[in-house]
Amino acid sequence: MNTPKIAIIDYKMCNLFSVEHACRFAGGNPEITSDVQIINSSDAVILPGVGAFKDAMANIHQLKLDIALESAIAKNKPILGICLGFQLLFSSSEEFGKTEGLGILKGCVKRFPKEHEGNRLKVPQIGWNNIEICRDVPILSGIRQGEYMYFVHSYYVAPADDTLIVTTTNYNGFQYCSSVMAGTIFACQFHPEKSAREGVKIYNNWISSIS
Amino acid sequence: MAITKRLIARLDIKGPNLVKGIHLEGLRVLGKPEEFARYYYEQGAEELMYMDVVASLYDRNSLADIIRKTASEVFIPLTVGGGLRTIEDIRSVLLAGADKVSLNTAAIRNPDLIKQASRYFGSSTIVVSIEAIKQRDGRYLAYIDNGREYTGVEVVSWAKNVEELGAGEIVLISVDREGTGLGYDIDLIRSVTRCVSIPVVACGGAGNCSHVITAIKDGGADAAAIASILHYDYIQKNTIIGDYSKEGNIEFLKKGISFTKVKPTSIPYIKKQMIASGIPTRVLKAEGINEHS
Secondary structure, X not given: OOOOEEEEEOOOOOOOHHHHHHHHHOOOEEEEEOOHHHHHOOOEEEEXXXXXXXXXXXXXXXXXXXXXXXXXXXXXXXXXXXXXXXXXXXXXXXXXXXXXXXOOOOEEEEEXXXXXXXXXXXXXXXXXXXXXXXXXXXXXXXXXXXOEEEEEEOEEEEEOOHHHEEEEEEEOOEEEEEEEEEOOXXXXXXXXXXXXXXXXXXXXXXXXXXX | OOOOOEEEEEEEEEOOEEEEEEOOEEEEEEEOHHHHHHHHHHHOOOEEEEEEOOOOOOOOHHHHHHHHHHHOOOOOOEEEEOOOOOHHHHHHHXXXXXXXXXXXXXXXXXXXXXXXXXXXXXXXXEEEEEEEEEOOOOOEEEEEOOOOEEEEEEHHHHHHHHHHHOOOEEEEEEOOOOOXXXXXXXXXXXXXXXXXXXXXXXXXXXXXXXXXXXXXXXXXXXXXXXXXXXXXXXXXXXXXXXOOXXXXXXXXXXXXXXXXXXXOOOHHHHHHHHHHOOOOOOOOOOOXXXXXX
């Protein structure tokens, strides 16, 4: 089998180096790009992310990356959304005032409450937390229930359709959705490329599923 | 489950080398940072922190190379700090492979940089490090340029300010304890963790495993940055190869090492003690992890 070509969408905001390296480490042929044609000719697409929702959306529109992503989805290409890239797929976000997202999935992005049932939540959540797997999906094969993944975020996704949820995570008593699967899209709040060997395994699983 | 407390291997860098100083001065060359980094990754560190200790003073092309090498083989978060002054500086470090940046001198001189940077790169990418020195009257003041320059800024009010400006995390360095092995300054840590809701990383002074436990349990730190005890453990267990004669003070490496206040300890051992003390920590799958201290 050929090494799958993976387009890592670059909307000019963040460090894509670790995503690229994790892809290569896991047997993919990644390319960081904002070129619509390269995205169109790829086998699979990653929408990565760190940064502010509003600026990210502005850059995505300006570079016409939203159109490229929608066309990749229409062609049933595997899509991996990570962190902000996961959030951007949804309808809207509260970050720095209400901002429209890509709207590919229904739901909104909300800020963690400062307190939940008497527990203080430090925001952002920075660190390693567990994922509770509630749906068996091939991309998480070999990942143990409750595995530690690395999270860095102040906002979380509340999907309109609960049946999309693959994992949940509990931050100091506050339970939220930490990944979803919808058709060929898998998107997660945590950073597999920063989650040591177990995270790299998710890249392995994802890349070996690309035909 | 609750989020785990993090162990952060802190690597001070000068040019191409890992160094360690006392009170952020008097640097000793220890070896190649990327080799230490890979080892700490394999041992189960939650995070790495590279501090370019002389970046405010000299140029620093080698830092980007070290970041690139590390990011290509180590899949845990990497924070980079030292001499970052502008949005462009931050961007260049992030593009080289850092996940977060740590600001100090530039942030105190121009607090608006924290606001701009967190607005642009997201709060969680922006870490502010505070170099605290205890005054005779008991107050803690923030210093800049590796603890060299007085600012008159009071630590707790600066920490609150930093949070308001949008920083995602604080690295709280006790310059008094740095490199001494005497333990973290628990009063300092507690005074800040009580007043801010963003994560606080305790830094400066870890000389043994129980210091780490205390910083988390009594100080309320969310993470502990550890340098000497890990570096000396690495040096004891690994052969350092290379010629560092061009890089200044290598007496430490040539003589072999002698420890006074610092008890070399491995990450797996610290984690065991954390579990025994009821501190939530990331438990690794057993494969290939050296459990011995």
